[in-house]
Amino acid sequence: MIDMPTFEDVAAAAARIKPYTHETRVVGSRLLNKYLGVEVLIKCENQQRAGSFKSRGVFNAILARSERGLVSKDRGVVTYSSGNHGQAMALASYQLEIPAVVLMATDSPKVKVDMAKSYGIEVMMYDPEEDDRIAMAAEIAKERDWEVIPSFDDGELIAGHGTAVMELVREVGHLDDVVVPVGGGGLISGSALAAKVFNPNVKVWGVEPEAANDAQRSLEKGEIVTISSPMTIADGARVRHITELTFAIMKAKVDGIVSVPDDMIFTSMKLVADRLKLVAEPTGVLGLAGIKKLVADGRIERGSRVGVVLSGGNVDLDTFAACLAKPDDAIAQMQAWLA
Amino acid sequence: MIDMPTFEDVAAAAARIKPYTHETRVVGSRLLNKYLGVEVLIKCENQQRAGSFKSRGVFNAILARSERGLVSKDRGVVTYSSGNHGQAMALASYQLEIPAVVLMATDSPKVKVDMAKSYGIEVMMYDPEEDDRIAMAAEIAKERDWEVIPSFDDGELIAGHGTAVMELVREVGHLDDVVVPVGGGGLISGSALAAKVFNPNVKVWGVEPEAANDAQRSLEKGEIVTISSPMTIADGARVRHITELTFAIMKAKVDGIVSVPDDMIFTSMKLVADRLKLVAEPTGVLGLAGIKKLVADGRIERGSRVGVVLSGGNVDLDTFAACLAKPDDAIAQMQAWLA
Numbered sequence: 001m002i003d004m005p006t007f008e009d010v011a012a013a014a015a016r017i018k019p020y021t022h023e024t025r026v027v028g029s030r031l032l033n034k035y036l037g038v039e040v041l042i043k044c045e046n047q048q049r050a051g052s053f054k055s056r057g058v059f060n061a062i063l064a065r066s067e068r069g070l071v072s073k074d075r076g077v078v079t080y081s082s083g084n085h086g087q088a089m090a091l092a093s094y095q096l097e098i099p100a101v102v103l104m105a106t107d108s109p110k111v112k113v114d115m116a117k118s119y120g121i122e123v124m125m126y127d128p129e130e131d132d133r134i135a136m137a138a139e140i141a142k143e144r145d146w147e148v149i150p151s152f153d154d155g156e157l158i159a160g161h162g163t164a165v166m167e168l169v170r171e172v173g174h175l176d177d178v179v180v181p182v183g184g185g186g187l188i189s190g191s192a193l194a195a196k197v198f199n200p201n202v203k204v205w206g207v208e209p210e211a212a213n214d215a216q217r218s219l220e221k222g223e224i225v226t227i228s229s230p231m232t233i234a235d236g237a238r239v240r241h242i243t244e245l246t247f248a249i250m251k252a253k254v255d256g257i258v259s260v261p262d263d264m265i266f267t268s269m270k271l272v273a274d275r276l277k278l279v280a281e282p283t284g285v286l287g288l289a290g291i292k293k294l295v296a297d298g299r300i301e302r303g304s305r306v307g308v309v310l311s312g313g314n315v316d317l318d319t320f321a322a323c324l325a326k327p328d329d330a331i332a333q334m335q336a337w338l339a
Numbered sequence: 340m341i342d343m344p345t346f347e348d349v350a351a352a353a354a355r356i357k358p359y360t361h362e363t364r365v366v367g368s369r370l371l372n373k374y375l376g377v378e379v380l381i382k383c384e385n386q387q388r389a390g391s392f393k394s395r396g397v398f399n400a401i402l403a404r405s406e407r408g409l410v411s412k413d414r415g416v417v418t419y420s421s422g423n424h425g426q427a428m429a430l431a432s433y434q435l436e437i438p439a440v441v442l443m444a445t446d447s448p449k450v451k452v453d454m455a456k457s458y459g460i461e462v463m464m465y466d467p468e469e470d471d472r473i474a475m476a477a478e479i480a481k482e483r484d485w486e487v488i489p490s491f492d493d494g495e496l497i498a499g500h501g502t503a504v505m506e507l508v509r510e511v512g513h514l515d516d517v518v519v520p521v522g523g524g525g526l527i528s529g530s531a532l533a534a535k536v537f538n539p540n541v542k543v544w545g546v547e548p549e550a551a552n553d554a555q556r557s558l559e560k561g562e563i564v565t566i567s568s569p570m571t572i573a574d575g576a577r578v579r580h581i582t583e584l585t586f587a588i589m590k591a592k593v594d595g596i597v598s599v600p601d602d603m604i605f606t607s608m609k610l611v612a613d614r615l616k617l618v619a620e621p622t623g624v625l626g627l628a629g630i631k632k633l634v635a636d637g638r639i640e641r642g643s644r645v646g647v648v649l650s651g652g653n654v655d656l657d658t659f660a661a662c663l664a665k666p667d668d669a670i671a672q673m674q675a676w677l678a
Contacts, residue, residue, distance in 0.1 A: 317613055331656070
């Protein structure tokens with residue numbers, strides 16, 4: 001029996017995290033609308049604290065556990081992530097003065113490890129080929145009598161993540177569709193909980209890279225599918241399988257998941273830089289990258305009002321510059337429209 | 340006798356342009372503050388309509404002339420600019436349904452010419468080596484009985500540009516210093532008019548590229564200095580001389596102008612992309628680029644509260660990627676702090 005979070009949990013999370021997170025902007029563009037065939041309303045979680053939506057769930061998970069007496073200045077948290085979840089945990093641990101251990105893979109980018117350490121948390125390394133990070137976290141938590149917070153498989157994380165779409169709907173009103181990136185499924189789970197309360201007919205779509213389409217395959221097959229280590233530029237979506245919790249919510253609330261090639265990710269990063277003047281990470285633009293396919297397939301109607309979460313902006317500048325430099329028909333097409 | 344705009348003109352402009360412009364965000368960063376030695380409050384005019392602060396002045400100039408009966412659906416405007424002023428004019432002309440001619444140099448980037456045309460304005464080309472664009476504009480205006488709006492030398496443009504700093508101060512309160520880019524001097528003139536009303540002790544600083552420091556030299560010499568065609572990445576600051584109007588306002592209201600090498604522009608573009616997740620054009624980051632020098636010279640005190648206008652985001656993606664790819668000690672230093 002899975003204890004699924006509800007919309008009430010999202011609403012409670014919103015109140016709880018308000019002092020610690022940004023109410024990010026919603027932006028759009030005349031030319032993006034023309035290119036995609038719909039009206040897009042883009043929630044800028046790349047400009048969220050610590051650079052991604054993950055801060056929402058992490059602040060909620062720590063604050064909620066603190067209310068329940070599970071964490072304190074003396075009883076910390078243990079988690080595992082060298083990505084945005086780890087960055088958010090480092091920020092939240094620093095600001096809420098809750099000690100934290102974050103397990104990071106030995107092959108993590110040095111800049112991410114250094115950034116996490118700069119907030120004063122304890123970083124421990126694991127070998128991604130050899131070690132079971134979940135078991136390691138459990139062991140550390142047991143030794144110290146601390147609390148494990150996983151990287152996405154947690155009702156309080158999911159409820160916190162849902163606050164992004166809740167804010168989006170409160171700002172822009174009616175939406176026909178909501179499109180978000182899918183890694184472990186925490187963001188889409190929270191997004192669906194939030195969106196369907198405001199409009200039961202809203203369609204909620206997830207987008208994965210083609211090489212990491214485990215959630216798409218899981219929904220199609222009706223059981224959790226595990227894939228081998230995915231090769232995609234979208235590091236935040238390099239997840240080998242979703243979990244019982246996120247699978248259950250997706251089965252109940254999500255209308256479909258599509259996958260896109262990495263080329264479409266590069267195109268979307270360029271569109272976001274060119275039209276919105278924003279730096280987005282590869283995983284961050286997956287939602288936007290999926291819309292064209294969803295419209296082409298007839299799953300999103302032309303002219304719909306579509307909310308999208310631009311989920312993160314943590315990309316090193318060399319990678320970002322390399323992504324911008326890829327040749328691109330879409331940008332050429334848009335410039336042709338301008339002529 | 341020069342008819343100088345006043346703070347009242349800035350306040351009137353703010354009311355006039357409100358329906359047509361964005362109230363852009365103000366952002367900051369813990370690490371940027373540490374790097375610069377001050378608290379920076381950055382006004383994101385790169386996300387203004389048409390991608391720069393120029394939309395503020397242009398909407399004000401057209402609307403004010405329309406109120407005075409000088410322009411209408413039948414009596415248009417003539418201007419000259421292949422840069423942000425031209426882009427803003429194209430947008431405003433389209434939206435306010437005032438016909439417009441914009442003179443652009445034959446060597447203008449095709450994407451800027453196409454973008455302007457996409458709004459339905461008339462683009463006419465001039466040879467920057469051979470033709471006097473100001474005389475050409477005057478001639479076209481006379482033939483058609485239309486109104487010339489210059490590219491910066493105009494009280495209504497200046498008053499409109501001042502609304503950016505007015506919004507900034509209203510949002511963040513007290514500022515010790517305001518730092519903005521200087522091209523022709525329209526932005527700094529308006530910024531000084533706005534800032535000094537809220538705090539008579541605020542210092543207003545301008546920043547130019549070293550290769551285009553005509554305003555700095557003019558203020559030092561006490562008369563307008565004309566330089567030869569400047570070689571700098573900051574295309575918006577490639578101005579050969581300021582005008583009587585902007586020179587008069589700068590002499591009265593501006594505390595100093597510094598110049599920075601292009602390397603500092605690249606560094607600032609990278610800091611803005613890395614820390615703020617924003618795309619800025621080279622000219623757009625001049626204000627930020629000047630702060631370190633102003634602090635090193637003792638002109639801005641360490642720990643001050645400093646407002647900066649990030650003035651524009653119109654840079655083609657190839658140029659932007661090339662700027663990000665330049666080697667950089669500042670970025671390395673910041674990453675060392677994180678360790």
